[in-house]
Amino acid sequence: MASVRVRAWRSAYRELLPAEYLAGLDPAELVAGWTPLLDEPERATLLVADLPGTGVVGFTNVGPYRQDDGTLDPAYGELRSCYVDPDTWRNGAGSALLHASVDLLRAAAPRPVRLWVVVENDRARRFYERFGFAPDGATGTFDAGDVSLRTVRYVLPA
């Protein structure tokens, strides 16, 4: 999963983040940060796309919506991460993950699902819009290294 994320970042953010920053991304550091998540299934659930013969080619991280103050709002689900290895893009893995993620977030009851996406990430925005997500007007920023990228929030109605 960590190497999928590093490879996806290097492709998706090639024009947006400094080359040295992207080259320095280390899957081992991500693994250390993510491992505690596995013990908190009520806060976050990780789904993987596993291609027979290849292994993990993508993953998502979903859970209740994280508010600015760090508390969770279970009235909304949140897609916190959605990454597919660039070698596998446009083969349906992302859509399969997105369907499974939304189904999981709505397993107990229908609720809107939110996500944040970088403004210039046209590929991801098109992907979410085709699924039915639309911007809800909220904006934010996402810091990576010394760079701050603008983000917009999308919502999929219940």
Ligand SMILES: CC(C)(COP(=O)(O)OP(=O)(O)OC[C@H]1O[C@@H](n2cnc3c(N)ncnc32)[C@H](O)[C@@H]1OP(=O)(O)O)[C@@H](O)C(=O)NCCC(=O)NCCS
């Ligand atoms: C966004 C992302 C998750 C999509 O993953 P994916 O596996 O390529 O998704 P899919 O293959 O299901 O769909 C992608 C496109 O391929 C098309 N597609 C899917 N299967 C296809 C096939 N067999 N033949 C032709 N086209 C196909 C889909 O219609 C879709 O088109 P659209 O983007 O114009 O709507 C992936 O590009 C990614 O990891 N990007 C980098 C990370 C990122 O930006 N994540 C989001 C952060 S918020």
